[in-house]
Amino acid sequence: MIEQANLRIWGDTIKGGLLPFAILMLVILMVVPVPATVLDIGFIVNITISLAVLMVALNAAKPLDFSAFPTVLLLATLFRLALNVASTRVVLVNGHQGPGSAGHVIEAFGTFLIGGDYIVGIFVFAVLMIINLVVITKGAGRVSEVSARFTLDALPGKQMAIDADLNAGLITPDEAKARRQEVATEADFHGSMDGASKFVKGDAVAGLLILFVNIFGGLVLGTVSHGLAIGQAAQTYVLLAIGDALVAQVPALLLSIAAAAIVTRVSSPLDLSGQIGSEFGSARAWGPVSGILCLLGVLPGMPHFLILSAAAITATICWARMRAAKAKRDYVAPIEDPEPEHLIQWRDVSDPAPITLDIGYGLIDMVDDRQSAPLMARITGIRRQLSRELGFVVPMVRVKDDLSLPANAYRIGIAGVTTGEDEVFAHQLLALDSGDGLDLIPGHAVKDPSFGLDAVWITPDRRAEAVVAGYTVVDASTVIATHLNGVISGSAAELFGLDDSQALVDALKESFPQLAQALTPQPYSLAAITTMCRALLAERVPLKDFRRVAEAMIELAGRDMDQAALLEGVRQRMGALIVQMIVPIKMPLPIITFDPELESLLTQSVRTGPNASWPFDPDLAARIVSAVSEAVQPQLMAARSFAIVTSPICRAALSRLLRAQLSEIPVLSFLEIPETKPVEVIAMIGAQRAQAALAQRGPGQHPFESGEE
Structure with a gap:
């Protein structure tokens, strides 16, 4: 190993x-003289690299498949220029010795390819330069410039599209991150290609200038230094210069073609040959070609054999493509054997979506992209807002149609449990009567699913009438979204899991690494942190200030406390945040308290069963709920924020007792209210009943045992 x-x-x-x-x-090759054999190896390597780059470019399905091309183009250009510098030195120093003095590769290009005639070589080189510089390089440079400009202009729109898909729940955060990286890479690539095209153009111009230097320098050195006649010097040095230029120009032409192929490439699942083959595979394209060639082939003076042969070939291609198309139309896919009934897979018994929204077929327009999907946009806004309020990322909501539901019904599920359902009408409006309605308006009378208010479904043309009558009018998507918001808020504890705890700890490590290290894995495991967070969420305490939660848990770590006591300790240290959620900082906290005798009875019940989840006698519990409901009703009708305050001993038990019917009302202990926070006692539960029962009860009998309501 x-x-x-x-x-x-x-x-x-x-x-x-x-x-x-x-x-x-490369730098050494430019500065240090090298023998002709090394030059031959370098020229062959240069041609090999150029061919490899061209093949990779042609086989790329999209430009980003060869994202390293700009850098490869730069390195290949530098390599070729280094070879040009080295070959120029060899040609000028050893050129008087004959065509073989500069290596076999230059000699082969100077003798075999142009027949040993340097005049022909000049014209061949000129034609290659025109093709490379005027046609390929100029066109590729223009395409690169336009592609870079369009890509940069489209960059903000692509980023917004990714954010919209992420908010709508169509992609995961990891997929969004990958798509953002791809968009950034695409912009960098096209920007680099815009500059890399200048390398290709500069390389072509450099080849032309190097040719002139070699010819001029060879003529001067041959006649002055080596005593050659002007004709002999021209025959020798010009031939070597042309061979050297062609050796460099052929790889340059290959790289120019590769650059043009990359920048003109359109994204496709096929490579270039496959894409061209698929697009030229239509019989309707080859039929007219064959007919026109036949007409040309029978005209007098035309090369009949060649043109008619071409017509026969195109007619054969047309016939073959027609047969292939017919076979494809007539093809019947084989019927697959149904999956054996005894094979049951995990997807058949599990649903990974923690939040589901099932809708009837009459509500499909509300989630249809062609109808702007108003419900999906509202769900996205709900998830974003709740994530900020609760302090963790609310899972995506899976919306699907359910044929078992009535047409206008919907059903909300949390972790597979149905937590809300009702009926809405997609093309109507819901008029809510908040108590200020002046007149009754005709419509379908219902109860609002979120707040239980009296409401009426009305047609859109009655909207103005309902507003004038004092109703609050909302559309169907708002009704579902508001209901979903309340369900998710009340079920935050069920949605929070170990992965969310790990995300909170990881975020804490980035900002407060020492605090995170002191929190976990010792003294608290990830499971213990999750339990604490879920307990806080169950009592509607958000986790957006997880740093304060972590500090409180660390402070209480040295004490021998059970989970319930630890929760109370954490709440006491987060009291300022809890109170701030109820009323602003400059307002006194309205509170409802219990009569001292009733408070004493509650405390005694909890101390009698300290570990019991429900320590209160059932009859006493019912009387407490009834009394609290009666006391808080005026405050709820006035839409006033307030809290029920009790002793720390019985706060948790009382909170569990009231949570079923009065889940929106916070239950605090005296120790959770900051010392500097003024309070306003707006009601006291049990005082009047205690006074009324004192005269009737017997010795030792508590007022709540007298049987009075």
Whole structure:
């Protein structure tokens, strides 16, 4: 194992050092004289690299498949220019010795390809330069410039589209991150290609200038230094210069073609040959071609054999494509054997979506993209707002149609449990009567699913009438979204899990690493942190200030406390935040308290069963709920924020007791209210009943045992 690790380290080191070594060798090649044999090897390597780059470019399905092309183009251009510098030195120094003095590759290009005639070589080189510089390089440079401009202009729109898909729940955060990275890479690539096209153009111009330097320098050196006649010097040096130029120009032409192929490439699942083949595979394209060639082939003076042969070939292609199209139309897919009934998979018995919204077929327009999907936009806004309020990322809501539901019904599920359902009408409006309605308006009378208010479904043309009558009018998507908001808020504890705890701890590590280290894995495990967070969420205490939760847990870690006592301790240290959620900082806290005798009875019941989830006698519990409901009703009708305050001993038990019917009312202990926060006692539960019962009860009998309501 150690030897394999060492070999892997050495391999990575060598691989990482290859590129710097190659760059260093390029510089040495430009400065240090090299023999003709090294030049021959360099020219062959240059041609090989150019061919490889061209093949990779042609096989790329989209430009980003060859994202390293701008850098590869730069390195290949530098390599070719280094070879030009080295070959110029060899040609000028050893050119008087004959065509073979500069190496076999230059000699082959100067003699075989142009027949040894330097006049022909000049014209061949000129034609290649025109093709490369005027046609390919100029066109590729223009396409690169336009592509870079359009890509940068479209960048904000693409980013907004990714954010919209993420907020709508169509993609996961990891997919959104990958798509953002792809968009950024695409912009960088096209920007780099815009500059890299200048390398290609500059390389072509440099080849032309190097040719002139070699010819002029060869004529001067041949006649002055080596005593050659002007004709002999021209025959020797011009031939070598042309061979050297052609050796460099052929790879340059290949790279120019590769650059043009990359920048003109349109994204497709196929490579370039496959895309062209699929697009030229229509029989309707080859039929007219064959007919026109037949007409040309029978005209007098035309090469009948060649043109008619071409017509026969195109007619054969047309016939073959027609047969292929017919076979594809007549193809019947084989009927797959149904899955054996005894094979049951996990997807058949589990649903990974923690939040589901099932709708009847009459509500499908509300989630249809062609109808702007108003419900999806509202759900996205709800998730974003609740995530900020609760302090963790609310899971995505899976919306699907359910044929078992009535047409206008919907059903909300949390972790597979139905927590809300009702009926809405997609093309009507709901008029809510908040108590200020002046007149009754005709419509379908219902109860609002979120607040239980009297409401009426009306047609859109009665909207103005309902508003004038004092009703609050909302559309169907708002009704569902508001109901979903309340269900998610009340079920935050069920939605929070170990992964969310880990995310909170990871975020804490980034900002407060020492605090996170002191929190977990000791003294608290991730499961213990999750339990605490879920207990806080169950009592509507948000986790957006998780730092304060962590500090409170660490402070209480040294004490021998059970989970319930730990929760109370954390709440006491978060009292300022809890109170601030109820009333603003400059307002006194309205509170409802209990009569001292009733408070004493509650405390005694809790101390009698300290570990019981429901320590109160059932009859006493019913009387408490009834009395609290009666006391808070005026405050609820006035839409006033307030809290029920009791002793720390019985706060948790009383909160559990009232949560079923009065879940929106916070239950605080005296120790959770900051000392600097003024309070206003707006009601006292049990005082009047105690006074009325004192005269009737017997010795030792408590007022709540007298049987009075």
